[in-house]
Amino acid sequence: MAGEIPDLQAAVRTGTGKGAARQARREHLVPGIVYGGGVDPQPLNFEYNYLIKNLKAGRFLSTLFNLKVEGQDDVRVICRGVQRDVVKGLPTHVDLMRLRRTSRINLFINVEFINHEQCPGLKRGGTLTVVRSEVELKVTASDIPEKLIVDLTGLEIGDVIHISNIELPAGTRATVDRDFVIGNVTAPRGLKAEGAEDEAEDAEEEA
Numbered sequence: 001m002a003g004e005i006p007d008l009q010a011a012v013r014t015g016t017g018k019g020a021a022r023q024a025r026r027e028h029l030v031p032g033i034v035y036g037g038g039v040d041p042q043p044l045n046f047e048y049n050y051l052i053k054n055l056k057a058g059r060f061l062s063t064l065f066n067l068k069v070e071g072q073d074d075v076r077v078i079c080r081g082v083q084r085d086v087v088k089g090l091p092t093h094v095d096l097m098r099l100r101r102t103s104r105i106n107l108f109i110n111v112e113f114i115n116h117e118q119c120p121g122l123k124r125g126g127t128l129t130v131v132r133s134e135v136e137l138k139v140t141a142s143d144i145p146e147k148l149i150v151d152l153t154g155l156e157i158g159d160v161i162h163i164s165n166i167e168l169p170a171g172t173r174a175t176v177d178r179d180f181v182i183g184n185v186t187a188p189r190g191l192k193a194e195g196a197e198d199e200a201e202d203a204e205e206e207a
Contacts (some may be wrong), residue, residue: 005076008065008096009050010034012072013043021093030091034067034077037098044069044096051091055082059108062136064144067096076141078105101142106175108134111148111166111182119152121185126157130183135163136175145169150182160184 013024013031020043021031028048035041054060060079067077076099083093099105111133116122135148148166155161161182163174174180 005064005066007068008054008077009068010044010046012069013045016043025092030094032094032096034075034096034098037075037100039098042069044094046094048091051094055091062106062108064099064105064107064141065096067098099141101140103141104138105141106136106138107144108136109139109145109148110134111150113150113152113183115151115153119155119185121155121157121159122152124157125188126185127188128152128183129186131181132183135182137168137172138175139169139172143169143171145172152185155185157185157187 010032013020015023024031024045029045030048030051032044032046033041034044060082063078065077065079067075077096078099079094080097081095082091083095084090085092111130113128113130116128119126119128122128137145139145145168148168150161150166161184162179163176163182164179166182168174
C-alpha cells in the first residue's frame with residue numbers, strides 16, 4: 001500500500017451553476033466538483049496559486065490524492081479532468097472522483113533499485129542505466145504499491161531488467177502490453193572503447 005498519499009486542499013463552494021463558478025473565479029478561486037462514491041456531488045473551490053502549484057508538479061491526472069475539506073472526512077480521489085481557458089490555458093474547473101476500495105485506476109509508481117553492492121557488474125566498473133524511474137500501473141485503490149523494487153543481486157554487465165523481472169502485487173499490471181525495459185547494467189566507457197577498437201581491427205583484418 002502506498003506509504004504517503006499527497007493531500008489536496010479544497011473548500012466547499014456555496015451555490016451551483018455558472019453564476020457561482022464566475023463568482024469563485026472573481027475571488028481568484030478555481031471551481032470544481034467531486035462526485036462518485038455513492039454520495040451526492042460536492043461543489044468545491046481551490047485556491048488558484050495552490051492548484052497551479054499542484055498542476056505544475058506533474059502527473060495530476062494520475063495521482064491518488066487525499067482530499068481534505070474542512071468539516072468533512074478525508075476521502076481518496078483522483079482527478080478526472082481539468083478544464084482550461086482556450087486562450088490562456090489556465091485552469092477554469094476541476095473534476096474529481098471519489099474512489100471505492102475496489103476501484104481500478106492507473107497510477108505512476110516509482111521504481112527503486114536495491115543491493116548495488118551485490119551486483120557483480122557494478123563491481124567490475126559497470127554503470128546502472130535507469131530507463132524508467134517510474135512505471136504506470138493499473139491498480140486497485142485498496143492495494144497500491146508504495147514502490148516497485150528491482151534487486152540488482154547477481155546482475156552482470158550487459159544484463160537487462162524488464163518489467164517481467166519485477167514482482168507486481170496480485171491484480172496489478174502495467175498499462176503497456178509488452179515486456180519493456182526498466183534498466184540495464186552497461187559496460188564502463190573504457191571497456192566499451194576497447195571493444196569498439198577490437199571490432200574495428202577485426203574488420204580491417206577481414207578487409
